[in-house]
Amino acid sequence: MESAAVSSKIERRKRGKALREKLPRTSQSEWKPRSKSQDIIKLLEGSDADRIPALIPVKYQRMAVSPFTFFRGAAILQARDLANASVSGIMVQACGDCHLANFGGFASPERVLVFDINDFDETFPGPWEWDIKRLGASLILAARDRGFSKTVAHQAAREAAASYRERMSEFAEMKVLDAWYARISIDDLKDHFRNNQDVSARLSRKQKQARSQNxxxxxxxxxxxxxxxxxxxxxxxxxxxxxxxxxxxxxxxxxxxxxxxxxxxxxxxxxxxxxxxxxxxxxxxxxxxxxxxxxxxxxxxxxxxxxxxxxxxxxxxxxxxxxxxxxxxxxxxxxxxxxxxxxxxxxxxxxxxxxxxxxxxxxxFRDMKVSVEIDTFRPTTLVAYATVCGWALARAHAKAGDAAMISGYLGSTDQFDSALAQYAEAYADQAERDFETFQKAIRSGRLSTEPEKGAGLEFLL
Structure with a gap:
């Protein structure tokens, strides 16, 4: 029986690069505002079907705090939008809800504090672009929520994309087992941010906090x-x-x-x-x-x-x-x-x-689990955190996909970084418009943020 020919990293990089003809990297910036006739409230209500009825108003209450919290609770909207968007064609195991609050620290089986994606409720095979685009949009919305400048917001999204691209290139050159075993430990982060006093101090506090989270x-x-x-x-x-x-x-x-x-x-x-x-x-x-x-x-x-x-x-x-x-x-x-x-x-x-x-x-539950307090971020902290999220996402996609092909498509220039930042800003604008529609639905009484006592509190078993 003949064995299949081995495809080299160089060949896979070339195949990834060739996909730019199908979808130029600059095209990743595109977002066309969806039709105003589309009923996003109906889509949200459909995604909430079969939840505990009395708790759905609690969800809407939490979503109504800001465009950022709305974005976190309305993953269905961007998922449907991305399903209609052009992609390069390289598939991975996607997180599905890859916003910046779904990353954090937790214990490895060896009791080492590691940083990684920590929410997989929506995980599903999909194009690698879907995760990085959701991450980028979440960074813009978080920056706006904190009152940061447009420059800071743009830089955060851009740096996340750059980190993803650069780290993907590194993972593409690793041996398969080395990429599989790769992880980001607290010591890796401390070393990476050794010249950043603010981030270093935050990491030390989180490491101490993690010891009491058990x-x-x-x-x-x-x-x-x-x-x-x-x-x-x-x-x-x-x-x-x-x-x-x-x-x-x-x-x-x-x-x-x-x-x-x-x-x-x-x-x-x-x-x-x-x-x-x-x-x-x-x-x-x-x-x-x-x-x-x-x-x-x-x-x-x-x-x-x-x-x-x-x-x-x-x-x-x-x-x-x-x-x-x-x-x-x-x-x-x-x-x-x-x-x-x-x-x-x-x-x-x-x-x-x-x-x-x-x-x-x-x-x-809470096995050394720690998360960042986004509401305490400084502008430089958000940008630094964006690079770590991009790093962690690249590691995850490299393990669950073809790093060489993705890296071949991304290349060594900042074309994709710029395109991703442009998309993130445009989609954040869309999320803010959707938030306004959501608030109108609450004011009109179509959606409720007041739980009905005793309604639908059936036990889950």
């Missing part, structure tokens, strides 16, 4: 001991229980956990077996995820040996065509596979399960 540290804050053992404390509307469903919940959890165990590797199954479920409660998270079925589960190996797991509903990705049957038989599996493929390292408890007609994925 199950044992959050137990006093999130739980209380009582006659029935340790329980998660209610803090409505963020965390709350449904005592009237206790019997059904207990039965559902037993079956659910058995499914979850089967999704883990045998040694992780044995590790999980050291813990016993004590309690669970609904946990409202994020902006775009509000209304999805998400809860915290408290497990104990001993009175002073806790494990918190986050169980989060996995729905059809906004990147997948809404028509027809999904290509994934289990949306939780989609999230887990995408996350493992894109991240440098992933949580050892990452798995999936199904409850009734709902799919879920499971991971540790």
């Amino acid at each position: 199950s044992e540290a959050v137990v006093p804050k999130l739980t209380a001991a009582g006659n029935g053992g340790r329980k998660i404390k209610d803090n409505p509307p963020v965390i709350y229980h449904f005592e009237e469903y206790a019997e059904n919940v207990e039965k559902g959890h037993a079956k659910f956990i058995e499914q979850y165990k089967k999704s883990l590797a045998p040694e992780k199954r044995q590790l999980l077996g050291c813990y016993q479920l004590q309690d669970s409660a609904i946990k409202v998270v994020g902006v775009g995820s509000v209304g999805t079925r998400c809860f915290l589960a408290l497990l104990l190996a001993d009175e002073n040996d806790p494990l918190f797991l986050q169980v989060k509903e996995a729905r059809r990705s906004v990147l997948e065509s809404p028509r027809g049957k999904s290509r994934y038989v289990h949306q939780g599996l989609r999230v887990v596979e995408g996350q493992r493929l894109m991240q440098g390292v992933s949580d050892i408890f990452l798995g999936w399960a199904r409850s009734k007609e709902h799919d879920f994925y499971i991971r540790q």
